[in-house]
Amino acid sequence: MNPLSNYAFLDESSKREIRRATLKAISIPGYQVPFASREMPIARGWGTGGLQLTLSLVGKGDRVKVIDQGADESVNAVNIKKLVSSTTGVEVTEFTASASLIQSRHRIPEEPLQADQILILQVPIPEPLRLYERSEAATRKLHSEKEYSGAYLILFEQIMRYGRVSTGADHPVMVNDRYVMAPSPIPRFDNPKMDSSDALILLGAGREKKIYAVPPHTRVVSLDFKDHPFEIESVEGRCCRLCGATGVYFDELQDNETGETFYQCNDTAHCLSLMNAEDGV
Amino acid sequence: MSDARAPGEDWVLRTNKLSKQFGDRCDLCRSVDPSVLERNFCPKCGTVYALRSVSFDLYRGEVLGIVGESGSGKSTILNCLYYDLEPTSGEVFVRDFEEGQTNIFSVSGQRRRHIRNHVLGKVYQNPVHGLRMRFSSLANIAEKLIAAGNRTVGDMEDRARNLLEHVNIPTFRMKEAPANFSGGMQQRVQIAKALSNNPPVLLLDEVTTGLDLSVQAKVLDLIKQIRRDFEISMLLVSHDLAVVRMLADRTIVMLNGTIVERGLTDQIMEDPQHAYTQELVYSLL
Numbered sequence: 001m002n003p004l005s006n007y008a009f010l011d012e013s014s015k016r017e018i019r020r021a022t023l024k025a026i027s028i029p030g031y032q033v034p035f036a037s038r039e040m041p042i043a044r045g046w047g048t049g050g051l052q053l054t055l056s057l058v059g060k061g062d063r064v065k066v067i068d069q070g071a072d073e074s075v076n077a078v079n080i081k082k083l084v085s086s087t088t089g090v091e092v093t094e095f096t097a098s099a100s101l102i103q104s105r106h107r108i109p110e111e112p113l114q115a116d117q118i119l120i121l122q123v124p125i126p127e128p129l130r131l132y133e134r135s136e137a138a139t140r141k142l143h144s145e146k147e148y149s150g151a152y153l154i155l156f157e158q159i160m161r162y163g164r165v166s167t168g169a170d171h172p173v174m175v176n177d178r179y180v181m182a183p184s185p186i187p188r189f190d191n192p193k194m195d196s197s198d199a200l201i202l203l204g205a206g207r208e209k210k211i212y213a214v215p216p217h218t219r220v221v222s223l224d225f226k227d228h229p230f231e232i233e234s235v236e237g238r239c240c241r242l243c244g245a246t247g248v249y250f251d252e253l254q255d256n257e258t259g260e261t262f263y264q265c266n267d268t269a270h271c272l273s274l275m276n277a278e279d280g281v
Numbered sequence: 282m283s284d285a286r287a288p289g290e291d292w293v294l295r296t297n298k299l300s301k302q303f304g305d306r307c308d309l310c311r312s313v314d315p316s317v318l319e320r321n322f323c324p325k326c327g328t329v330y331a332l333r334s335v336s337f338d339l340y341r342g343e344v345l346g347i348v349g350e351s352g353s354g355k356s357t358i359l360n361c362l363y364y365d366l367e368p369t370s371g372e373v374f375v376r377d378f379e380e381g382q383t384n385i386f387s388v389s390g391q392r393r394r395h396i397r398n399h400v401l402g403k404v405y406q407n408p409v410h411g412l413r414m415r416f417s418s419l420a421n422i423a424e425k426l427i428a429a430g431n432r433t434v435g436d437m438e439d440r441a442r443n444l445l446e447h448v449n450i451p452t453f454r455m456k457e458a459p460a461n462f463s464g465g466m467q468q469r470v471q472i473a474k475a476l477s478n479n480p481p482v483l484l485l486d487e488v489t490t491g492l493d494l495s496v497q498a499k500v501l502d503l504i505k506q507i508r509r510d511f512e513i514s515m516l517l518v519s520h521d522l523a524v525v526r527m528l529a530d531r532t533i534v535m536l537n538g539t540i541v542e543r544g545l546t547d548q549i550m551e552d553p554q555h556a557y558t559q560e561l562v563y564s565l566l
């Protein structure tokens with residue numbers, strides 16, 4: 001830890017400002033709160049929003065886990081972990097259950113989160129109506145009037161074009177029956193985990209300078225139509241080649257030699273803990 | 282009830298002393314004497330008096346033409362009626378909203394949206410304002426249905442296909458975005474969209490302006506056909522008296538934000554009273 005730099009990189013007033021925005025976000029579930037996003041020593045679009053949330057919250061007793069698309073070992077996740085631990089000295093972990101702060105890009109861990117954990121999701125595009133309305137002033141007005149025809153229109157258009165809702169990820173949700181929210185590019189598979197979550201979920205968009213939140217035990221409903229009900233990606237009949245898990249989100253891989261398709265847990269920490277349990281570790 | 286109503290009572294939309302200014306006004310133009318204005322603006326402060334106490338009724342099933350030169354305030358009327366602009370003063374009542382008892386400008390938010398989605402349909406002079414150019418034509422129609430609360434894709438697609446067929450958009454192009462269409466086709470998609478929720482009142486702003494003559498004729502035919510097929514009243518704005526003569530039962534003539542003449546279209550054509558109307562009519566002959 002460099003004694004000349006600030007604890008957790010950001011200066012105290014920046015952290016306070018971020019925490020104030022976070023508190024506001026928690027008190028208005030799903031509402032996008034603007035904040036003065038800072039320059040970060042990682043490239044924008046690589047989780048500067050999530051990182052600022054993490055840095056504003058991390059305290060001496062915390063244990064931090066960072067995942068990128070389910071993997072703790074990706075370059076991006078490792079860089080963020082390095083920055084956090086070198087500026088705070090706090091412990092990092094890969095075990096979901098023992099982390100108090102979990103910063104993630106594009107996934108919610110398989111292991112159900114607990115009341116004493118905080119999940120921080122990195123968000124590239126926080127505005128669920130952006131495809132429908134380019135102007136920020138106009139989308140703000142639509143949110144204030146709870147006018148969400150545009151969100152449904154985007155889904156309708158996908159059904160017209162592709163015969164089904166084609167949101168591979170970032171499928172819009174209604175939070176607390178009030179604000180429609182972009183859940184960040186998590187697969188639809190993870191959307192239900194947001195509903196009545198025991199853990200606090202925070203979402204940060206660095207480039208777009210927005211923070212929003214799903215407080216614990218908040219109702220989160222994925223938008224759909226009566227004749228096109230929301231469905232998660234089917235994982236039926238699949239199991240992890242390494243740990244044997246079923247009913248989790250998989251990466252689809254090809255065996256180089258046989259050319260055969262096989263599946264592997266996308267959440268590497270979960271996979272590892274299942275394998276360890278098997279081995280009696 | 283409707284049988285007992287006198288013919289003059291059977292209005293579907295009533296506009297009472299509608300006024301719209303652009304600007305802050307000054308001592309000179311605040312004086313009640315309208316002769317201080319130069320055309321429709323104040324020579325001292327530049328405030329534009331786009332509408333000055335405009336009142337008229339639209340009757341059930343009729344086409345009411347609004348004609349007048351550029352800048353006379355025609356679009357401003359429609360923009361106020363569709364909530365695209367907030368009038369400076371005046372009232373508007375629509376029969377299908379709270380029995381015509383409530384001024385539509387006295388309500389806010391959701392009730393305005395209800396009126397826009399259920400009671401009114403509008404076709405803009407420029408299709409860019411009425412359509413989402415990059416969404417499919419089907420989605421464009423569905424937008425109003427979704428806004429009105431429909432959440433069944435199958436229903437909405439059926440309705441959208443029917444309407445697009447009605448305005449002669451070929452089936453194989455319905456999934457295309459209006460951005461790819463000709464001006465005439467875009468106007469027809471707009472008309473289908475405006476009709477989507479079966480509104481009792483249709484607002485048409487210069488639907489044929491800027492189209493080739495042959496395309497104009499087709500759009501005018503379509504409006505005639507819609508009038509036959511749907512029980513709908515129309516406010517038809519045009520600077521072109523020929524268009525109004527072809528479609529409107531009654532006509533209002535606007536000049537500098539005021540109505541200078543009104544009556545049956547035939548009568549106005551045969552015996553125009555106001556000097557401005559005479560000029561318009563004679564130029565047509």
Ligand SMILES: Nc1ncnc2c1ncn2[C@@H]1O[C@H](COP(=O)(O)OP(=O)(O)OP(=O)(O)O)[C@@H](O)[C@H]1O
Nearest residue numbers: 303321329331350351352353354355356357358520
């Ligand atoms: N946003 C605005 N700000 C200032 N003045 C405006 C605005 N919109 C309209 N006006 C003025 O109000 C007057 C009426 O305009 P309006 O668009 O209603 O005319 P119009 O009869 O529809 O004309 P056209 O035939 O050219 O479409 C014009 O003098 C116009 O310049």
Ligand SMILES: [Mg+2]
Nearest residue numbers: 355356357406
């Ligand atoms: Mg106009």
Ligand SMILES: [Zn+2]
Nearest residue numbers: 307310323326
């Ligand atoms: Zn003045």
